[in-house]
Amino acid sequence: xxxxxxxxxxxxxxxVYEVSINDLPNIDYTSINYEKKNDxxxxxxxxxxxxxxxxYFTNDIIKSKINEAFDIDxxxxxxxPNFELIPHFDNNDMLGVILINLVNSNTSTEFYNNQNIKIGxxxxxxxxxxxxLNNFDFKHGYKNNTNNNRYIxxxxxxxx
Numbered sequence: 001x002x003x004x005x006x007x008x009x010x011x012x013x014x015x016v017y018e019v020s021i022n023d024l025p026n027i028d029y030t031s032i033n034y035e036k037k038n039d040x041x042x043x044x045x046x047x048x049x050x051x052x053x054x055x056y057f058t059n060d061i062i063k064s065k066i067n068e069a070f071d072i073d074x075x076x077x078x079x080x081p082n083f084e085l086i087p088h089f090d091n092n093d094m095l096g097v098i099l100i101n102l103v104n105s106n107t108s109t110e111f112y113n114n115q116n117i118k119i120g121x122x123x124x125x126x127x128x129x130x131x132x133l134n135n136f137d138f139k140h141g142y143k144n145n146t147n148n149n150r151y152i153x154x155x156x157x158x159x160x
Contacts, residue, residue: 015096019131021100024056029044029076030151040079050075050076054155075154076151079150081148083143085143095158101124102153108123109122109130110122
């Protein structure tokens with residue numbers, strides 16, 4: 001069981017890498033329990049499911065891209081149609097983020113240059129995703145402009 005982080009930049013010149021998990025557990029992510037955070041965003045509260053997925057995000061794999069001490073926080077989210085995060089930079093305590101699609105999705109995280117022009121989009125296929133390192137070369141954002149819920153695993157990597 002492993003997370004694979006590509007050595008090749010997903011968007012040329014930026015610290016953005018495609019990731020995948022080929023042996024993701026066979027869980028119906030659409031029917032597990034989620035707790036409402038706001039009108040369009042929910043977090044999984046099933047500890048057993050969270051632990052199964054979290055085990056993929058090992059420090060040894062993440063250390064291949066991050067050279068300083070870090071802690072991770074992990075969540076599984078359900079984003080309803082029209083959920084939106086405007087393009088933004090993460091705060092200085094954030095070193096990076098890994099996102100994995102838990103179901104096929106027609107939408108995903110988008111990347112923008114500093115003039116807010118879209119320069120790329122993360123994969124939308126199940127078991128695929130993106131790792132991006134926090135810096136000020138690009139912004140990221142998301143809008144679920146489909147009629148379907150988006151289900152993703154998110155590993156947030158913070159400075160220790």
